[in-house]
Amino acid sequence: MRRSEIRGHLLDTALRLFNQHGYHATGIDLIIAEAGVAKTTLYRHFETKExxxxxxxxxxxxxxxxxxxxxxxxxxxxxxxxxxxxxxxxxxxxxxxxxxxxxxxxxxxxxxxxxxxxxxxxxxxxxxxxxxxxxxxxxxxxxxxxxxxxxxxxxxxxxxxxxxxxxxxxxxxxxxxxxxxxxxxxxxxxxxxxxxxxxxxxxxxx
Amino acid sequence: MRRSEIRGHLLDTALRLFNQHGYHATGIDLIIAEAGVAKTTLYRHFETKExxxxxxxxxxxxxxxxxxxxxxxxxxxxxxxxxxxxxxxxxxxxxxxxxxxxxxxxxxxxxxxxxxxxxxxxxxxxxxxxxxxxxxxxxxxxxxxxxxxxxxxxxxxxxxxxxxxxxxxxxxxxxxxxxxxxxxxxxxxxxxxxxxxxxxxxxxxx
DNA sequence: CGAAAAGTGTACAGATCGGTTCAGAGCGGA
DNA sequence: TCCGCTCTGAACCGATCTGTACACTTTTCG
Known part of the structure; x- marks a missing residue:
């Protein structure tokens, strides 16, 4: 996956999971697992879950x-x-x-x-x-x-x-x-x- | 507080907190603290949070x-x-x-x-x-x-x-x-x- | 009154939470 | 080519989660 696409891919994955399970019920670990991305990567793009x-x-x-x-x-x-x-x-x-x-x-x-x-x-x-x-x-x-x-x-x-x-x-x-x-x-x-x-x-x- | 009132009191407290913060965001510990009741007591009345x-x-x-x-x-x-x-x-x-x-x-x-x-x-x-x-x-x-x-x-x-x-x-x-x-x-x-x-x-x- | 039931407080278990650290692998652009 | 940036993977942090265990006190009720 190209670098420039990661942020969008993370947002799409997060949106899908938030829609499916809700916001509190969706953990960071699930998002990165579903997105196929390291936790470090997510936190480089977004400072917090909020x-x-x-x-x-x-x-x-x-x-x-x-x-x-x-x-x-x-x-x-x-x-x-x-x-x-x-x-x-x-x-x-x-x-x-x-x-x-x-x-x-x-x-x-x-x-x-x-x-x-x-x-x-x-x-x-x-x-x-x-x-x-x-x-x-x-x-x-x-x-x-x-x-x-x-x-x-x-x-x-x-x-x-x-x-x-x-x-x-x-x-x-x-x-x-x-x-x-x-x-x-x-x-x-x-x-x-x-x-x-x-x-x-x-x-x-x- | 009389025993018979505890269950109702717990429900009222839980409802207030669920309304205020939502269901996932409201922890058992907060509920019992606000209700002024021991955790054991809550779990005697209700088997699970659900x-x-x-x-x-x-x-x-x-x-x-x-x-x-x-x-x-x-x-x-x-x-x-x-x-x-x-x-x-x-x-x-x-x-x-x-x-x-x-x-x-x-x-x-x-x-x-x-x-x-x-x-x-x-x-x-x-x-x-x-x-x-x-x-x-x-x-x-x-x-x-x-x-x-x-x-x-x-x-x-x-x-x-x-x-x-x-x-x-x-x-x-x-x-x-x-x-x-x-x-x-x-x-x-x-x-x-x-x-x-x-x-x-x-x-x-x- | 005295036993059973139900309360208390604390400590603890195991899982999961959001978030950090770090060493190393891999790609991008000058 | 090679420097620098980013992504990886895993370990780790402290906090918090639901739920349990236990020893002890209080209340209820026949």
């Missing part, structure tokens, strides 16, 4: 949000439909055989002190996801994009929490239907002037 | 569900309003300074294997809560009480998960508003014959 957890969550945060963006953006161009498409992404996530609940919620559940860096990392991730929902809600011209984003977020969290217990993908579909119903009743601002951006209309008319 | 966790969750399960029932039933007699009142109970729970997220979801998050007894205890609790929602939805004569219960449950889980991260009670109010909106659009069966049960009408007319 730092490893933080780096792993940071990696996962970017992976997750990028994956959601990519998935949603290729599903549809309509922002309102994109808001709903986030639930399809969620369903795909939950259907994964490795799914064992949201890693960030679990991280916050094992590091409950609000000043704990791990808790704060989980909080930061949730904030960024919420910001994405708000971005979509704003683009969809909902009258109250902040509230819409919070509602969508609450449905996401509910679906994942229920899925963590039931280990089925049904809650994500349920949440999507609820989101559909709620959004249908929401006030929208008038669409922007039809002058410059022909792209959306072309898309809609085909 | 058994202590299971007994603690069982206690908490009954406490929680009894408290919710009692709260909800004294708020209103109308079953549909009771369904909404569950969110007020949730809000009170979340407002507690000791709130650090749902202990059952955290338990499932630290014991992710579906055959783990701790996971199964968490699952059982969630099933019983869902059954209560279904009981209320049925009494409220919703056309599809099962689906209603699942939706209410999803909103509950979402609210608690978001509250665990944000540490505010707002998500519970948000969830209640969403539930109100969703229930308002739901089909209801015709009310039962007005013959025998004057109690509800009397209550409604006062």
């Amino acid at each position: 730092e490893l957890i933080l780096a792993a969550l940071e990696r996962r945060d970017e992976e997750d949000r990028n994956a959601m963006r990519a998935f949603v953006e290729q599903q549809t161009r309509d922002p309102a439909e994109r808001l709903l498409a986030t639930f399809d992404f969620l369903e795909a996530t939950v259907r994964d055989k490795q799914f064992r609940g949201c890693m960030f919620l679990s991280a916050a559940g094992e590091h409950k002190d609000t000043v704990d860096p791990v808790f704060r990392a989980a909080l930061m991730h949730k904030r960024l996801v919420l910001a994405y929902f708000e971005e979509l809600a704003h683009a969809a011209r909902f009258a109250e994009p902040k509230r819409i984003a919070i509602e969508i977020n609450l449905l996401h969290e509910g679906a994942v929490a229920v899925a963590q217990i039931t280990r089925t993908a049904e809650p994500t579909r349920q949440a999507k239907r609820m989101a559909q119903q709620l959004l249908a009743a929401e006030e929208r601002l008038a669409p922007p002037a039809r002058g410059g951006d022909a792209e959306q209309r072309t898309q809609a008319e085909t | 058994e202590l966790i299971l007994a603690a969750l069982e206690r908490r399960d009954e406490e929680d569900r009894n408290a919710m029932r009692a709260f909800v039933e004294q708020q209103t007699r109308d079953p549909a309003e009771r369904l909404l009142a569950t969110f007020d109970f949730l809000e009170a729970t979340v407002r507690d300074k000791q709130f650090r997220g749902c202990m059952f979801l955290s338990a499932a998050g630290e014991h992710k294997d579906t055959v783990d007894p701790v996971f199964r205890a968490a699952l059982m609790h969630k099933r019983l809560v869902l059954a209560y929602f279904e009981e209320l939805a049925h009494a409220a004569r919703f056309a599809e009480p099962k689906r209603i219960a699942i939706e209410i449950n999803l909103l509950h889980e979402g609210a608690v998960a978001v509250a665990q991260i944000t540490r505010t009670a707002e998500p519970t109010r948000q969830a209640k508003r969403m539930a109100q909106q969703l229930l308002a659009a739901e089909e209801r069966l015709a009310p039962p014959a007005r013959g025998g049960d004057a109690e509800q009408r009397t209550q409604a007319e006062t």
Whole structure:
């Protein structure tokens, strides 16, 4: 294995094990055994286990949000439909055989002190996801994009929490239907002037 | 302390510490120190730590569900309003300074294997809560009480998960508003014959 | 009252925890 | 080529983990 790849490989291994067993239950010795790396090597890349957890969550945060963006953006161009498409992404996530609940919620559940860096990392991730929902809600011209984003977020969290217990993908579909119903009743601002951006209309008319 | 109270005292102490630090992070030594009890005593009441966790969750399960029932039933007699009142109970729970997220979801998050007894205890609790929602939805004569219960449950889980991260009670109010909106659009069966049960009408007319 | 049961405190076992040390092997770049 | 950096593997550290052993005191109860 090339030197430059070791850090990433360690993060991937750690993420897999944290997801499988949790944070406290996953020991350093297991991580290095599964990664096929000497303990010295791990501690050259990360000063403490906590730092490893933080780096792993940071990696996962970017992976997750990028994956959601990519998935949603290729599903549809309509922002309102994109808001709903986030639930399809969620369903795909939950259907994964490795799914064992949201890693960030679990991280916050094992590091409950609000000043704990791990808790704060989980909080930061949730904030960024919420910001994405708000971005979509704003683009969809909902009258109250902040509230819409919070509602969508609450449905996401509910679906994942229920899925963590039931280990089925049904809650994500349920949440999507609820989101559909709620959004249908929401006030929208008038669409922007039809002058410059022909792209959306072309898309809609085909 | 009287002998007969020791077991309950141990469970209360353990629950408090599990809630504060999590399950793996809470050691037996801390529990006995906080409970002011010898280690031998703890191991006379519980064979293993896992058994202590299971007994603690069982206690908490009954406490929680009894408290919710009692709260909800004294708020209103109308079953549909009771369904909404569950969110007020949730809000009170979340407002507690000791709130650090749902202990059952955290338990499932630290014991992710579906055959783990701790996971199964968490699952059982969630099933019983869902059954209560279904009981209320049925009494409220919703056309599809099962689906209603699942939706209410999803909103509950979402609210608690978001509250665990944000540490505010707002998500519970948000969830209640969403539930109100969703229930308002739901089909209801015709009310039962007005013959025998004057109690509800009397209550409604006062 | 007196025996059985259950409490206490301490010491200890064996495993595992996160983290360090060190000598040596192997690869990378000037 | 060769210097320097990194990875290896294993030993080791002190702390902590769950759980046990034991000798002794206190409470419960017929």
